[in-house]
Amino acid sequence: MQFKKISIYSLSLALILSSCSGKKEEEKTVYENTKFTKGAENTVHLTEKQIQSVGLTTTSIQNRNMEKLVRLNGKAEIAPSHISSVSSIMGGHIKSINVINGSHFSKGQVLAVVEDPQFIQLQQDYLVTKAQLEAARLNFNRQKDLNTSKASSDKTMQTAQADYSTQNATLKGLEEKLRIIGINAKGLNTGNIRSKINIYAPFSGFVSKILVNNGQYINPADTLFELINPAGLLLELKIFENDVNDIKVGQEILVYNNQKPDLKSNAKIVSVVPSIENGGSATAVAKLSSVNSEFVKGMYINAEVNISSRYTQGLPNEAVVSFENKNYVFEDLGKSKYKMIPVVTGISDDQFTEIVKADFLKDKKIVQKGAYSLLMMLKNKAE
Known part of the structure; x- marks a missing residue:
């Protein structure tokens, strides 16, 4: 009786192991049995069974209207021309200071009083x-x-x-x-001579730094305050390499900060730096359409740029695959052969991706469903 139980258990275990092994072998079939054309590193040859397993379908280059929403991020900065250092024309002792760090002031407001004989x-x-x-x-x-x-x-x-x-x-x-x-001087007479002078604000803005204290003696070269004119607020935005050609000077954009993502302000691109940095991005500079106290120097901000609709050539998104930061499509050569071709992509939406200078793909059959599987087969071949 005990021998029978052991025999039944051994038989069941053997069947389970055999079943698992069969599934693994079936999963490997698509890749291990793939044939590659000799001398063509970017070409793969599939069997009929593999084609059915992957479910390959083909498409062709298509003309259509496309729109693109580019998302950017960066920081708010102040243009150097709008950061001012204020000093006294003549030396003296600080009698009083009428502002604090971060406080707002108006043009002509008395910031400090200096006294001297x-x-x-x-x-x-x-x-x-x-x-x-x-x-x-x-x-x-x-x-x-x-x-x-x-x-x-x-x-x-x-x-x-x-x-x-x-x-x-x-x-x-x-x-x-x-x-x-x-x-x-016109109103000066012997009855109104005074020992104090006022330091006035040259514009309306915010106090960035106060570098003196009451009673301190200052020289004409000493900086008393560092002031920020918010009219000089600039937004320095990073543009990824794929989006560089879509961002132009003069484009209207929407900007917002992470604390209030629903409160969006209008801005305009005023400059695009024509170079790609080591991180693979370029820099665009935008300026708010109107002064907004919600944005301050050093704040992280986000932006949305709606690229105008344009009539262009493209392919379904699943037909375009990426490998090592480059984009490719697979051409159906016939007789179950497929060739990987590098392409340059442009704008994309939920369904299609623009192919830049796509005339060379005209009249070619391009793999749509199964393109990623073909890429994996080529990677397996390389390994």
Whole structure:
């Protein structure tokens, strides 16, 4: 009784192993029994059984209208021309700072106040020179009248004229110095001389850096603030090599950040760098159509570019296969022979892929279903 049980168990195990072995052999049949044409590395010859197993079908190059949505990603940056360093024209002590890092400011807003006795001296020099100029003007006019009646020599008149011109030039210079530190010389008098000057914002924007503190003495060359003008926000986007020819200057795009993917803003491609980097991508630069505070320097952003519909030549997606970053199709040579041909692809949609310069495929039968299986057979051959 025990012997019978063992015999039945052994027989069952042998049948199972035989069944598994049969399935594995059947799975290998398509690849191991594949015949390859001698001297043609990219050509494969199938048996009728293999053709039926793979389910090969063929198609041909087709003309059709195609659209393409290209997705890009990158970072928001600020154009160097819109990053400004602000300093004081003259040295002094920081009396007060009216902004903080990241704060928004408007054009003409007082960012800081600087104090120093030299501001008093400059205003004093202006008022003294102004008075001296008036005296020199009167003296020159008097000497000119005396010279007309020969009561004064030409030399005396010329000296008076030179003194008047010198005082006038000195006053103009002092007036300009006062202007650039924010003091209106026209309204200056002995009753409103001040020891402080204001540092004004040259445009509306955001504070990027504050490099001083209250009480610190600054020199004219010292940078007080680094300011960002958001009007100079640029979007640096990466373009994959396959999409480079589709991205053009002037194209309208939609951009958004990862935090708010449903909030999309309009932008326009303003530049495309004509070179492919080591990572296999090029760079496009876009600019927002209007200032948007949602986008800040350093933020990762995404973009969508809708390529206009165009009439072109293409093949069904499954007819195009990729290997080692190159694209191929298989031509049906007849008599169960199939040849792998390299192609350059363009735009693609859910069903078709554009074939660039596809005239050489005209009137050729191209494998549609089963193209990937043929690629695997060639890879198996190479191994």
